[in-house]
Amino acid sequence: MLALAFLVSYPTVSFSHYDRAIAVFDFGSQYSQLIVRRIRELGYQALLHQPNQIGQIGNPSAIILSGGPRSTAEPDAPDIDFQRLMAYGVPVLGICYGMQLLNLKCGGRIHPGTTREYGPALLRPVVSDGLMAGVTDSQVWMSHSDTCERPASARVLAENQDGVPVALQWDDRTFGIQFHPEVSHSEQGGRMLANFLAMAKDPxxxxxxxxxxxxxxxxxxxxxxxxxxxGVSGGVDST
Structure with a gap:
């Protein structure tokens, strides 16, 4: 990212407010910047924010919650103001930790895992519309230990090779996936991101x-x- 440091007494100003950008909230994933890059490669403006900045993101066209190394079962687990999040009225996608957090907020449960699933897995879509439009059985990349128990009202979009749901839809604009579509190991991850961004409000x-x-x-x-x-730093949109 391009960073500006003002070493004088006049006010600093954030360059992170762009109307109709895709707002990506960083929950500590090593791939958070990569999510932003993939969105920009698809032709849309995306900006990275911290969860406590939920009220400072202007007028987003869609929101993505990143993955992260923590467990939602931890007492001090990273959180976000769900009422403010939903008040924006735009599509929301949770990835990995983001999915688990949304599942909790939408009435589901999280089961802490004893071993970590890290590596390739088989994605088997069970629907052919929305987030899974045009997506076929393919490899995706997992990096998690906890698993989601969905609320009865949630719609299963895809399962893994063992029949475990790995993509959910809680309402007409709230989605979650247990894998990382932003990494190249997820063979049709770009298509799923494009499907989600097609739902965005005038991005x-x-x-x-x-x-x-x-x-x-x-x-x-x-x-x-x-x-x-x-001071100029390196990154996906640096000099």
Missing amino acids: APFEIGAFKDRLVAETREIVAGRPVVC
């Missing part, structure tokens, strides 16, 4: 030139001719 397009021009314009407005020290 903002991503084009690196326009992104750069906006940052330059905002920086000039903030700095207004005063001296500034700028």
Whole structure:
């Protein structure tokens, strides 16, 4: 990400507010930045946020909750304000930990695992619409130990090779998947992400030139001719 550090006394300003962006909430997954990259590769603006920033994301067109290394069974497990999340009225996708968190919020249960499932698994869609439109039996990448017990009202979208549900839909705009669609090991992960983004509410397009021009314009407005020290980091949209 492009980072600006202002080492003077005038106010700092966040560059993370873009209307109609896909808001990705980071729950500590090693793949959180990769989710943002995959969305941008599909042509949409995406921005990464922390869960405590749920009220500071402007007007998102869709929301994704990332995976993470923690268990929802832990007393201090990462959480998010579910009422605020749903108040945006946009499609929501939970990935791995994000799915488990949504399952709890939607009335399901989580069963802590004693061993970690890490590696390839077989995805078998049981529906052919929505998130699974055009998706066939294929390999996906798992990285979890806990499992979801869905509420009776939840719809199963896909199972693994053992018949265990690994993709759920709780209502017409809330989805969860127990695997990582953003990694290349998930053979049809890009299709599933594209299916989800097709549900987004008028998503903002991503084009690196326009992104750069906006940052330059905002920086000039903030700095207004005063001296500034700028630190540039590497990342998916750096120089």
